Amino acid sequence: MIIHCMYCGHTIDLSEAYDDYQGPVRCAVCKSLMMVRVENGQLRGMDAGPAAAAPAAPKAAAPAAPKAATAKAAPPAALKARPASPD
Numbered sequence: 439m440i441i442h443c444m445y446c447g448h449t450i451d452l453s454e455a456y457d458d459y460q461g462p463v464r465c466a467v468c469k470s471l472m473m474v475r476v477e478n479g480q481l482r483g484m485d486a487g488p489a490a491a492a493p494a495a496p497k498a499a500a501p502a503a504p505k506a507a508t509a510k511a512a513p514p515a516a517l518k519a520r521p522a523s524p525d
């Protein structure tokens with residue numbers, strides 16, 4: 439049973455004990471942890487191990503548009519308009 443590291447491509451030679459196996463396999467070269475699923479000597483699936491999962495982005499980091507930047511959008515035309523005189 440031979441698989442290839444999904445990170446560095448290193449050939450990992452698993453013994454026959456892995457012909458029916460589901461669990462973590464660590465690459466000897468890059469030390470990456472992969473979750474593999476082997477059935478009847480056939481590789482059925484390979485996923486990144488939990489240690490390699492990217493950390494979730496902090497929810498407080500969503501930037502809100504500053505309101506000061508859009509508060510000056512009012513047109514100055516109203517300042518010059520004179521009220522209609524009844525004269």
Ligand SMILES: [Zn+2]
Nearest residue numbers: 443446465468
């Ligand atoms: Zn590797």
